[in-house]
Amino acid sequence: MQSDDKPTNGQPINGQHNPNFLDLLNQTPPQRFARLRAAWRESWEEGGFLHQRWEEIFQARYAGWHEIAVWIKTAGLLAGLSLIVMMVDAAGDIASATLAGLSDVQATDAGDGSGLWGTVDHPIRAFLADQAAHLTVAPAALYAFWQLAGLLGLIGGFFGNAGARIAWTLWGLASLAMIWSAAPAGGRAAATGLAALMWAFASAFALRGLTLRPIVHNHPPQFNPELHLHATLPAPSPAGDDFDDNVHPLQR
Structure with missing residues (x-):
């Protein structure tokens, strides 16, 4: 049984005709689409808006920074x-997850000193455990931060970052001070010396290429043997006066 709302064999039922989407599209005034097409073609012609923008993009590959269009x-x-913001946000999430993972490791694990x-x-x-007792931070968090600071200083120093190399130097000095303070009195010097050797070997990677020698630029002096002569020429005597006032012609 067919519905009363649908035509049978293309003929309307009950004398009513329901227009579809194609009928509505055909009833749209063609002038609107003609204007849009004409504006689109004009914008891509030479001197048009889109044509100029495309030319600016094409020329930006070879032009310098000052010649590139402002837009x-x-x-x-x-x-x-936007890319920097996303990278900073992702780096913050990674650092937070790293600190959280390192904080799960207890500060007293593997603490037998063997x-x-x-x-x-x-x-x-x-x-760090002794200092954390007087602070509002867990010993594991201090130890995790100490590990992360040393790792970032080592990696950043390997790639030549000046700030990372400074952080690596301070991290090593602070580590030696902590070892000297907390090591047993009988083996304090040996533990500190061993840590200094380990830090020196690691510094070969963190401080690679760093030199304390002053950089001397030997450039030969530039000498241009140019002689400048300034001569003052006397003013020409006026016409008809062939002799100077102090010189009198010889009279017979």
Whole structure:
């Protein structure tokens, strides 16, 4: 049984005709689409708005920064700032997750001081645990931050970052001070010396390429043998006066 709302064999039922989408589209005035098409073609013709923007994009590949169109610079700066914001946000999430993961490790784990690494690491753990008792921070958080600071200083210093190299130097000095303070009195010097050697070996990577020698630029002196002569010529005597006032002609 067919519905009363649908036509049968293309014929309307009950004398009513329901227009579809194509019928409505055909009833739209064609002048609107003609104007849009004409405006689109004109904008892509030589001297048009879109044609000029395309030419500016094409020329930006070979032009310098000062020759690039202002709107391209603005779009590039906005895209760069958006990328930096996303990278900083992602780096913050990664750093937060790293600190949270490192904080799960108890500061007293592997604290027996056995082995070379235990001899260096145990005094640092003990020193941080003793200091955390007087602070509002967990010992594990202090130890995790100490590990993260050393890792960032090592990696950043390897790539030549000046700030990371300064942080690496301060991190090493602070580590030696903590080991000297918390190591047993009988083996304090040995533990500190061993830590200094380990720090020196690691500094070969963190401070690679760094030199304390002054940079001397030997440039030969530039000498231009130019002689400048300034001569003052006497003013020409007026016409008809062939002799100077002080010189009289010889009279017979």
